[in-house]
Amino acid sequence: MDLALKHHLNQRIIDIIQEHHGTSLVRYFYQRALQQHEDARAGGKIMKLREDDIPEVKEESFRYSGPKPQTKESAIVSLADTVESASRSLEKPTPQKIETLVNELIDERISDRQLDDCELTLGELKVIADRFRFTLL
Numbered sequence: 001m002d003l004a005l006k007h008h009l010n011q012r013i014i015d016i017i018q019e020h021h022g023t024s025l026v027r028y029f030y031q032r033a034l035q036q037h038e039d040a041r042a043g044g045k046i047m048k049l050r051e052d053d054i055p056e057v058k059e060e061s062f063r064y065s066g067p068k069p070q071t072k073e074s075a076i077v078s079l080a081d082t083v084e085s086a087s088r089s090l091e092k093p094t095p096q097k098i099e100t101l102v103n104e105l106i107d108e109r110i111s112d113r114q115l116d117d118c119e120l121t122l123g124e125l126k127v128i129a130d131r132f133r134f135t136l137l
Contacts, residue, residue: 012073019074020081021064022114030062068117075118076128079106083132098136102129 004014040054069075082105090097106129109115120128 012071015070016074016077019067019069019071020078021066022068022078022109023063023066024109024112024114025059026062026064030057030059033057033062068114070117072118072120072124075115075120078114079109079128080132082109083136087136093136095133095137098133102132102136 001014001017004017034057037054037057069078083102086101086105087093087098090101106125110125
């Protein structure tokens with residue numbers, strides 16, 4: 001954000017930068033915290049703590065502060081960012097793997113209510129998913 005403000009970027013671009021993560025879960029770090037919590041409770045290898053000293057893992061602590069995407073453009077950038085980063089982890093990408101990945105990621109964003117404020121229709125989401133698949137192939 002500091003760079004965007006420093007370079008006097010257009011307000012719509014600044015809004016997209018602020019909104020593109022929405023209030024989504026930083027899943028990797030959340031899962032890691034849950035594993036460490038479980039390990040500590042089991043007296044495991046990572047941490048040896050008394051039960052009373054084990055901090056609770058709160059999902060909201062692992063969510064971006066938002067806001068959720070407010071425009072279609074912000075939502076598309078948000079989805080593109082998610083799909084691009086996740087697609088890098090695919091081993092031997094095939095059309096089927098890419099289609100499954102794109103559909104799952106969009107479904108996750110819908111289920112997590114990250115697209116509630118941007119007015120994208122299901123028809124538009126289908127077109128976006130098709131374009132992502134085409135681009136990744």
